[in-house]
Amino acid sequence: MPTSRIPLRRSPTRFTPEVIAMFKRMVALRDQCTCTDADEFLCAACSELDDLDAKLRRQLIKTPWGGSPTIVWPDHKPCWPQGTLGREWETHDGPALYRALAQAAGVAV
Numbered sequence: 001m002p003t004s005r006i007p008l009r010r011s012p013t014r015f016t017p018e019v020i021a022m023f024k025r026m027v028a029l030r031d032q033c034t035c036t037d038a039d040e041f042l043c044a045a046c047s048e049l050d051d052l053d054a055k056l057r058r059q060l061i062k063t064p065w066g067g068s069p070t071i072v073w074p075d076h077k078p079c080w081p082q083g084t085l086g087r088e089w090e091t092h093d094g095p096a097l098y099r100a101l102a103q104a105a106g107v108a109v
Contacts, residue, residue, distance in 0.1 A: 014104075015060075015100075015101065015104045016059070018059065019056065019059050019060065019101070020101070020104055020105045022052050022055060022056050022059070023056070023071070023101045023102075023104075023105050023107070024105050024107065025052060026049055026052050026053070026056070026071060027105075027107055029045045029046075029048055029049045029052070030045075030049065030073070032045035033045050033046055033049075053069050053070050053071060054070075056070045056071065057070040060097070069094070070094075070097070071094070071097065071098055071101070072089070072090055072094025072095050072097070072098055073098065074095070074098065074109065076090065076094075076095075078090040078091055
C-alpha cells in the first residue's frame with residue numbers, strides 16, 4: 001500500500017565541544033600506548049583511554065550496551081560472531097561513528 005509520508009531530511013550529527021575534545025584526547029592517547037602482549041595490566045595511556053571511552057559512551061549513546069568499545073578504530077579486527085549485534089557495531093556503526101568524529105574534530109581518518 002503506497003504511503004504519502006514525506007521522508008525526514010535529518011541534519012548531520014553534531015557533536016558537543018566536550019565530545020570532540022574527548023575524541024582528540026583519545027587519538028593522542030593511542031599514540032602513547034606502551035602495552036606489550038606480556039603485560040597483565042593496561043599502561044597508563046590505555047587505562048585513561050578506557051575511562052574516556054566510557055565517558056564518551058555516556059555522552060553519545062547513553063546505554064551501556066549501545067556499542068562497546070564506543071570508538072572502533074580503523075585498525076580494529078572484528079571479534080564478535082557474524083550475525084550478532086556486536087559484529088554489526090564493529091563493522092558498520094562503530095566505524096561510522098569514528099569517521100564522523102574524526103571529520104568533526106579535523107583528525108585524519
